[in-house]
Amino acid sequence: MAIHIIDRRLNPGGKSLENRQRFLRRAKSLVQGAVKKTSQDRDIKDVLEGGEVTIPLDGMHEPRFRREGGTRDMVLPGNKKFIEGDYLQRSGQGSAKNSGPGEGDSEDAFRFVLSRDEFVDLFLDDLELPDLAKRKIAQTESEGIQRAGYTTSGSPANISVSRTVQLALARRIALRRPRKSEIEELEAEIAACTDEDVRAELVEKLEMLKAKSKRIPFIDPLDIRYRRFETVPRPVAQAVMFCLMDVSGSMSEHMKDLAKRFYMLLYVFLKRRYKHVEIVFIRHTDRAEEVDEQTFFYGPASGGTLVSSALQAMYEIVRERFNPTDWNIYAAQASDGDNSYSDGELTGMLLTDKILPVCQFFAYLEVGESGGSAFDLSDSSLWTLYERMRNSGAPLSMRKVSERSEIFPVFHDLFQRRETAQEKVAP
Amino acid sequence: MTERLFEGADWDFHTLQRITDACEELAKNDLGLDVYPNQIEVITAEQMLDAYSSVGMPLFYKHWSFGKHFAFHEASYRKGLMGLAYEIVINSSPCISYLMEENTATMQTLVIAHAAFGHNHFFKNNYLFKQWTDADGILDYLDFAKNYVATCEERYGRVEVERTLDAAHALMSHGIYRYPGKKKLDLRAEEKRAGRRRQHEEEVFNDLWRTVPKGAAKSRSALSIERRRKLLGLPQENLLYFLEKSAPRLAPWQRELLRIVRHIAQYFYPQSQTKVMNEGTATYVHYRILSKLHEQGRITDGNFLEFLQSHTNVVFQPEFDDPRFSGFNPYALGFAMMQDIERIVTRPEDEDREWFPDIAGKNDVMGVLRDVWANYRDESFIGQFLSPKLMRHFRMFHLHDDPEERAGIRVDAIHDERGFRRVRRELARQHDVGFIDANIEVVDVDLSGDRRLILHHHVIKGSQLNETDAKRVLQHLADLWTYDVSLIEVDANDKVLREYVVSPRPIPAAA
Numbered sequence: 001m002a003i004h005i006i007d008r009r010l011n012p013g014g015k016s017l018e019n020r021q022r023f024l025r026r027a028k029s030l031v032q033g034a035v036k037k038t039s040q041d042r043d044i045k046d047v048l049e050g051g052e053v054t055i056p057l058d059g060m061h062e063p064r065f066r067r068e069g070g071t072r073d074m075v076l077p078g079n080k081k082f083i084e085g086d087y088l089q090r091s092g093q094g095s096a097k098n099s100g101p102g103e104g105d106s107e108d109a110f111r112f113v114l115s116r117d118e119f120v121d122l123f124l125d126d127l128e129l130p131d132l133a134k135r136k137i138a139q140t141e142s143e144g145i146q147r148a149g150y151t152t153s154g155s156p157a158n159i160s161v162s163r164t165v166q167l168a169l170a171r172r173i174a175l176r177r178p179r180k181s182e183i184e185e186l187e188a189e190i191a192a193c194t195d196e197d198v199r200a201e202l203v204e205k206l207e208m209l210k211a212k213s214k215r216i217p218f219i220d221p222l223d224i225r226y227r228r229f230e231t232v233p234r235p236v237a238q239a240v241m242f243c244l245m246d247v248s249g250s251m252s253e254h255m256k257d258l259a260k261r262f263y264m265l266l267y268v269f270l271k272r273r274y275k276h277v278e279i280v281f282i283r284h285t286d287r288a289e290e291v292d293e294q295t296f297f298y299g300p301a302s303g304g305t306l307v308s309s310a311l312q313a314m315y316e317i318v319r320e321r322f323n324p325t326d327w328n329i330y331a332a333q334a335s336d337g338d339n340s341y342s343d344g345e346l347t348g349m350l351l352t353d354k355i356l357p358v359c360q361f362f363a364y365l366e367v368g369e370s371g372g373s374a375f376d377l378s379d380s381s382l383w384t385l386y387e388r389m390r391n392s393g394a395p396l397s398m399r400k401v402s403e404r405s406e407i408f409p410v411f412h413d414l415f416q417r418r419e420t421a422q423e424k425v426a427p
Numbered sequence: 428m429t430e431r432l433f434e435g436a437d438w439d440f441h442t443l444q445r446i447t448d449a450c451e452e453l454a455k456n457d458l459g460l461d462v463y464p465n466q467i468e469v470i471t472a473e474q475m476l477d478a479y480s481s482v483g484m485p486l487f488y489k490h491w492s493f494g495k496h497f498a499f500h501e502a503s504y505r506k507g508l509m510g511l512a513y514e515i516v517i518n519s520s521p522c523i524s525y526l527m528e529e530n531t532a533t534m535q536t537l538v539i540a541h542a543a544f545g546h547n548h549f550f551k552n553n554y555l556f557k558q559w560t561d562a563d564g565i566l567d568y569l570d571f572a573k574n575y576v577a578t579c580e581e582r583y584g585r586v587e588v589e590r591t592l593d594a595a596h597a598l599m600s601h602g603i604y605r606y607p608g609k610k611k612l613d614l615r616a617e618e619k620r621a622g623r624r625r626q627h628e629e630e631v632f633n634d635l636w637r638t639v640p641k642g643a644a645k646s647r648s649a650l651s652i653e654r655r656r657k658l659l660g661l662p663q664e665n666l667l668y669f670l671e672k673s674a675p676r677l678a679p680w681q682r683e684l685l686r687i688v689r690h691i692a693q694y695f696y697p698q699s700q701t702k703v704m705n706e707g708t709a710t711y712v713h714y715r716i717l718s719k720l721h722e723q724g725r726i727t728d729g730n731f732l733e734f735l736q737s738h739t740n741v742v743f744q745p746e747f748d749d750p751r752f753s754g755f756n757p758y759a760l761g762f763a764m765m766q767d768i769e770r771i772v773t774r775p776e777d778e779d780r781e782w783f784p785d786i787a788g789k790n791d792v793m794g795v796l797r798d799v800w801a802n803y804r805d806e807s808f809i810g811q812f813l814s815p816k817l818m819r820h821f822r823m824f825h826l827h828d829d830p831e832e833r834a835g836i837r838v839d840a841i842h843d844e845r846g847f848r849r850v851r852r853e854l855a856r857q858h859d860v861g862f863i864d865a866n867i868e869v870v871d872v873d874l875s876g877d878r879r880l881i882l883h884h885h886v887i888k889g890s891q892l893n894e895t896d897a898k899r900v901l902q903h904l905a906d907l908w909t910y911d912v913s914l915i916e917v918d919a920n921d922k923v924l925r926e927y928v929v930s931p932r933p934i935p936a937a938a
Contacts, residue, residue, distance in 0.1 A: 003444070003447050003451070003464070003465045004464075004466040004467065005443050005444060005447070005467045005468075005469070006468045006469070008468045008469060008470045009469055009470060009471050009528055011474070015477045016480050016493060016494060016497045018494075019480065019481075019489055019490065019491060019493040019494030020494040020497060021494070022489065022490065022491035022494050022589075023491040023492075023493075023495045023497075023498060024494070026491045026589075027495075060495055062597065063597050063895075063900045063903070064597065064599075064900065065600065065601065065865045065867060065884075065892055065896065065900055066896050066897075067865050067890040067891065067893070068891070068892075068893050069830070069889065069891055070830075070886070070888045070890030070891065071829040071830065071831075071888045071889055071890075072827075072828040072888070072890070073825065073826065073839070073857075073888075074825070074828070074853075074857065075823050075824070075825050075826075075853045075854040076747035076752075076826065077744055077746055077747060077755065077821040077822060077823055078746025078747045078748065078749070078752075078821070078822050079822040079823065079824040079841055080822070082824055082838045082841060083841060083843075084838060084841055084845065085837070086837070087834040087836065087837055087838070088826070088837075088838065090835050111502050112498035112499060112501065113498075113501065113502055113505065
């Protein structure tokens with residue numbers, strides 16, 4: 001009898017991946033809650049590593065008809081001292097074990113490990129860029145058409161005559177198809193010829209040439225080439241997010257940490273969710289500079305504070321690179337709220353006149369010292385300024401944060417999917 | 428001296444081949460086993476977890492609950508709470524055994540002897556498996572089931588399919604025939620049947636029928652209760668079967684899904700009834716084969732000691748007051764009983780001659796055992812062959828726990844002359860699925876009225892259904908039946924203890 005021994009180790013893994021996805025989809029709301037809870041007390045980098053979450057088993061219960069209670073009989077091993085007719089106390093040792101077989105009601109929570117992608121996906125699931133009209137356009141892509149060489153099949157309208165003729169010519173030369181002039185020359189020679197023998201020879205040659213030119217067509221189906229087109233996706237509208245961060249001397253380490261956490265989240269969120277989002281990092285002290293993400297998150301800097309410098313820089317970048325008619329523009333600003341007194345007016349003017357009109361959304365995050373509550377501090381100069389503008393109808397969102405644990409809720413709050421009728425677009 | 432099968436702990440595929448050949452020779456010649464052709468597959472830990480989540484089958488349809496089990500197993504495995512099984516064996520022909528790659532050569536030998544010959548023989552010869560399972564067809568059937576479920580999902584939407592499967596899974600334990608039916612299951616024919624039915628539907632489909640006016644409904648009140656019940660095949664304990672055949676508003680594909688779940692439940696039905704015997708057989712076989720290999724000098728003393736260590740771990744039976752205790756270990760009980768039968772057959776004592784006149788001193792160990800393996804299930808096996816000596820060995824005692832009894836739990840019988848038979852009867856009962864599963868059957872349908880489905884739960888010894896679970900399961904049942912469902916719990920004297928009534932949930936508009 002033949003015995004088959006098969007090595008299955010190299011089979012592709014992840015056979016149960018689909019089941020897992022189904023499970024996660026089903027448990028989505030539960031897992032989501034758990035994910036948010038877990039992420040509050042973790043470092044952002046850790047958050048993005050995924051990890052273990054615990055969800056209540058309740059929603060995922062698979063019910064069966066189970067019996068319980070009633071009189072029970074059981075046979076157990078290991079009798080040491082009992083004799084027939086003895087009674088065992090219920091609360092005592094004997095009965096404690098007798099929870100009955102197969103009635104697993106014990107587990108009220110269910111722990112398992114989420115991968116990085118699963119974790120971040122669930123974490124960011126109900127967020128989106130709050131947007132007005134242009135969002136829908138930003139997500140749809142139009143297909144553009146682009147020439148892409150030649151093909152041997154296609155519609156007659158697309159025949160490329162020049163390429164076809166070129167190929168036909170090459171083929172005719174390669175196969176030595178007799179030219180028209182050659183035949184005419186020969187015919188003239190025959191007409192002029194008097195010697196019968198030579199003439200017969202020439203006629204035979206002419207026949208051969210004619211037959212050959214018949215065999216080798218002037219244009220063969222093989223030669224035909226069509227112009228080929230490819231569709232390329234072309235985003236109609238795009239979005240850009242400006243991250244403006246105050247890195248001046250007045251920002252303590254703690255505040256910078258808060259601001260960076262916020263931007264880190266924003267960064268991850270945008271990178272994962274939107275294909276066509278550009279991110280511009282601007283940091284400022286008393287002057288502003290556009291930096292790359294590495295510098296933005298990790299580079300040290302210090303100095304005075306002029307908020308208007310950042311706004312000015314943003315305005316210039318917008319004018320140079322992001323035409324507001326084509327781009328959805330977002331900005332998120334983080335600062336401790338300090339600004340030099342003389343700068344207030346300029347800042348306000350820049351915002352109202354230049355920035356806000358082109359922005360879909362402008363979020364301002366004020367970071368505070370740990371432990372400082374909103375009550376015992378008078379509002380900062382920037383906060384007062386912005387609040388005044390908001391009250392006069394400017395589209396500003398403002399939040400204050402002073403603890404790490406507040407970052408996630410505030411972030412969610414700012415980018416929560418808004419339930420408006422017109423926003424009901426399938427993801 | 429004969430050549431060693433392997434040295435040390437390492438193995439390669441040639442070693443596996445040599446081991447299998449050696450085991451096969453002993454299994455056939457020494458033990459006289461009769462097995463399906465073997466297929467041995469080496470897998471990784473992750474693949475083992477995969478297999479766990481789909482009840483050990485190599486392929487299965489997709490469902491979220493398997494994902495849940497996988498996540499659960501994976502989490503506890505990663506934390507080191509749970510070790511993985513050394514093998515999984517599938518009752519199919521060829522009989523597939525999965526071996527973990529981490530096993531040492533000794534362990535592979537144990538596992539091959541255990542699964543590829545022990546379990547395999549049991550699958551092929553035990554009457555329950557012969558009656559209820561179709562080893563040749565199961566893999567094809569699972570393949571069909573998987574594709575069918577996938578096709579349904581494509582056609583009717585994942586949510587709809589999931590709803591049906593959830594409901595079917597909840598009723599799975601009540602989707603089996605407990606008594607042999609008219610014909611043996613042929614799973615290959617099942618697959619063809621489903622295909623033919625679909626084809627027939629497509630062929631005879633004519634949209635005109637829809638437009639034909641319906642005549643006045645026939646009066647059903649004329650049907651007597653007796654006749655009605657007979658037409659519906661009532662009483663019916665196979666709830667899934669009943670729904671598949673009689674639920675008024677299920678689509679054909681939903682019926683087919685119920686059928687699939689039902690067939691799979693039926694396939695596993697013998698396994699739940701023969702845990703002790705099945706493991707006992709396999710453990711006895713591996714013990715015999717490994718001992719013989721050692722005797723022949725084909726495995727070293729060191730390897731044999733390694734084997735003995737794992738073997739004793741497997742057949743360890745903690746006592747009732749041990750924190751590790753969780754009921755009888757089927758490996759321990761099964762193995763002990765097989766060895767005990769061997770003892771009775773070869774070296775009987777007077778007591779054994781009195782208790783087991785048929786087999787005591789018969790001397791043909793394998794003949795007796797093969798007969799036992801073929802013709803018993805756990806309940807009858809224990810009821811017949813548990814010897815007083817073994818009861819004394821395990822120090823078994825019988826507890827009777829009556830909640831009404833103030834004094835506590837009574838020790839009803841112990842391992843003494845007066846108690847042997849009672850202890851044995853009770854232990855046999857503990858292994859009788861008839862007592863373990865709730866006895867629920869469909870008794871009537873109010874066809875002329877509101878089409879309410881009426882079920883009875885025959886309560887044994889006052890043990891009623893867990894309320895939350897019962898309501899949930901009934902909800903699933905009502906969703907399939909699409910009218911009200913009531914479950915009445917009655918005791919032996921037909922006294923009604925409790926009544927559940929559940930209405931179906933409205934189907935979401937998505938359908």
